[in-house]
Amino acid sequence: MDSNLLRMGFLATLLVCFSVAGCEDNGGGTTEGDGSTGRGDSGETPDPGFVYSGHNPVWLDEQNWTRDESTEFYFKNQGSELVPYEWFLTLEQADSTELFRSDEHLVKLGYITQPKSRNNPDALPIGFVLDDHPETTGIKVASFDPEYELANHPGTEKWLGFNCAACHTADITYKGTVIRIDGGPAMIDHESFLIELAAAMRATLEDDAKFERFRVANSGEGNFDTTRLKPELQSYTAHMERLVERNAAPQKYGFARLDAFGAILNEVTEAALGIRKNRRVSDAPVSFPFLWYASKLDFVQWNRSADNAIARNVGEVMGVYAHMQLQGLPTEQFQCTADFKGLARLETLIEKLKAPMWPENILGKIDQNKAKLGARLFAENCNSCHPTRGADGNFPMTTPDTDGHQFIITKSFPPQAMGTDPKMVMNFLLRTAEPGALKPYLSEESQAKVEVPAGELLIAAVGGVIMRYAKENQVTPAQLQALGGHHPPKPPGFIPSGYISRPLYGIWATAPYLHNGSVPNLYELLLPDAERSPAFYVGSREFDPEHVGFITTRSADRSFKFEAVSADGKPVPGNMNTGHSGPTKTQTKGENGEWRDFTDDERWALVEYMKTLN
Numbered sequence: 001m002d003s004n005l006l007r008m009g010f011l012a013t014l015l016v017c018f019s020v021a022g023c024e025d026n027g028g029g030t031t032e033g034d035g036s037t038g039r040g041d042s043g044e045t046p047d048p049g050f051v052y053s054g055h056n057p058v059w060l061d062e063q064n065w066t067r068d069e070s071t072e073f074y075f076k077n078q079g080s081e082l083v084p085y086e087w088f089l090t091l092e093q094a095d096s097t098e099l100f101r102s103d104e105h106l107v108k109l110g111y112i113t114q115p116k117s118r119n120n121p122d123a124l125p126i127g128f129v130l131d132d133h134p135e136t137t138g139i140k141v142a143s144f145d146p147e148y149e150l151a152n153h154p155g156t157e158k159w160l161g162f163n164c165a166a167c168h169t170a171d172i173t174y175k176g177t178v179i180r181i182d183g184g185p186a187m188i189d190h191e192s193f194l195i196e197l198a199a200a201m202r203a204t205l206e207d208d209a210k211f212e213r214f215r216v217a218n219s220g221e222g223n224f225d226t227t228r229l230k231p232e233l234q235s236y237t238a239h240m241e242r243l244v245e246r247n248a249a250p251q252k253y254g255f256a257r258l259d260a261f262g263a264i265l266n267e268v269t270e271a272a273l274g275i276r277k278n279r280r281v282s283d284a285p286v287s288f289p290f291l292w293y294a295s296k297l298d299f300v301q302w303n304r305s306a307d308n309a310i311a312r313n314v315g316e317v318m319g320v321y322a323h324m325q326l327q328g329l330p331t332e333q334f335q336c337t338a339d340f341k342g343l344a345r346l347e348t349l350i351e352k353l354k355a356p357m358w359p360e361n362i363l364g365k366i367d368q369n370k371a372k373l374g375a376r377l378f379a380e381n382c383n384s385c386h387p388t389r390g391a392d393g394n395f396p397m398t399t400p401d402t403d404g405h406q407f408i409i410t411k412s413f414p415p416q417a418m419g420t421d422p423k424m425v426m427n428f429l430l431r432t433a434e435p436g437a438l439k440p441y442l443s444e445e446s447q448a449k450v451e452v453p454a455g456e457l458l459i460a461a462v463g464g465v466i467m468r469y470a471k472e473n474q475v476t477p478a479q480l481q482a483l484g485g486h487h488p489p490k491p492p493g494f495i496p497s498g499y500i501s502r503p504l505y506g507i508w509a510t511a512p513y514l515h516n517g518s519v520p521n522l523y524e525l526l527l528p529d530a531e532r533s534p535a536f537y538v539g540s541r542e543f544d545p546e547h548v549g550f551i552t553t554r555s556a557d558r559s560f561k562f563e564a565v566s567a568d569g570k571p572v573p574g575n576m577n578t579g580h581s582g583p584t585k586t587q588t589k590g591e592n593g594e595w596r597d598f599t600d601d602e603r604w605a606l607v608e609y610m611k612t613l614n
Helices: 066-074 085-090 105-110 134-144 190-204 208-217 228-244 261-273 308-319 340-352 368-381 423-430 434-439 452-470 478-482 600-611
Strands: 128-129 159-162 169-174 177-180 410-412 497-499 537-538 560-563 587-589 595-597
Touching: 066 177, 066 340, 085 159, 085 208, 105 190, 190 208, 190 228, 190 537, 208 228, 228 261, 228 600, 261 308, 261 452, 308 340, 308 452, 368 587, 434 452, 452 478
Parallel strands: none
Antiparallel strands: 128 159, 169 177, 410 497, 537 560, 587 595
């Protein structure tokens, strides 16, 4: 394979959805205790008076998807393979006989339950997908870390995986009504899901009665040869436990956050390359970004590192449990279970997706007088970083290429300029790793080094998978460019060294705010950073239409205590809620021309205006 192809500029992008969010009492967040619970909030979250279900939401049709397109997005296979499918359907929870996949259990972890349908024959939650491609079996067997017992690999062609909908579909509840936000940030706790799944597998191995129920449940026609079930479960349980260990961080993320890059870089540089010393702590959690208009932006990702569509999508599925082979003979390298047709279809759907409009019939009328004042303040202070549509209905756009393709212009600001938590940007910039089997696909300069930037290895891995697919399927360069969304190559010397600033259309539906989810609502985002909540509870879907965010008090149902400041008064790295404060952010110019904090009336006016952005 031509190594120069792997360094094509338009392949140097990635987007991952691998999530390690938790809710144990550890580090920067807890599920227990009192303490600060947000500005003016205390006690338990009021009971909304209904049992949550994702089965019958109110759809916001201006998002431009039909119901069939939404359902397709929820369950389209993209080549992710976490655990044998029948195991997942029949596994019990570690400490009870209740099924792990029960709606009650998965709802507690934040997943959106769905009824049985043609696309979802076993009534699994949004984003839980069956992969049953027998032609990928050989890839799975060859793709595991060195400790894995290949001889005891599960003998099945049916696997449970995830697609991007698991992390990018939201439900908002308000006084008994459920509002569906397609492409919105999910309120899920995926790390607890993984921890509990591994624990359930271990308990099944060690409890004879539990294992016997599991064996009987898997002995039906078309299921596994149960004489091999125990050694297969033993081998794969150890693999799952290593997966959990690999991405464990001293501070838990809680709901609606992940360290995407940290996890995928561990998956590529440690697991797939088989180099244990390449592991780094995944300690830079960020919120799930919203997807509307993502295909139309010049760059995406919180650190503005991704542009090319097919590369970011292959990177995403490599992060959420695609099996890949990066070692072995050149003829074996870069095999991957990624489903390119499924990824292309998901991208086509995302291209259609539009921002949700504020549903006045549910959340209340927008005060147009306040919004008018807010529009003026936004234009004077916010518009230079967060563009709005002009009189022609368009955002500021890049210069069209020869075929007329152009993109919404985004900007990037370094953490030191914004005052925001620097961990996500700095981890990506400073992380290095031994290249192992990827060394031949690097530049001559990088091949001379013992360790190279981990981002280069990710580019080589993603590029290798794409180019193998292109060669095997006779995909032309023009077709590859189309799969990439026609983005031009990055400019020479491009370094993703800051956080993205993009249009805020639909921002009302995407709390919590800032890149790391450290600010609970839009009102607090307009306060000086020293006045923001040092801690609040996250996990509730119940909406606060006044402050524009979710209820931040502790809930008996689902709560994680997010802490920007630790008990000893020190900022929690990765969780800092500082920054985006001062001139043009939380201040405007007064009549004397001097910068001053927004008045409270001005803050409420800006909040009201941001409800109108769609």
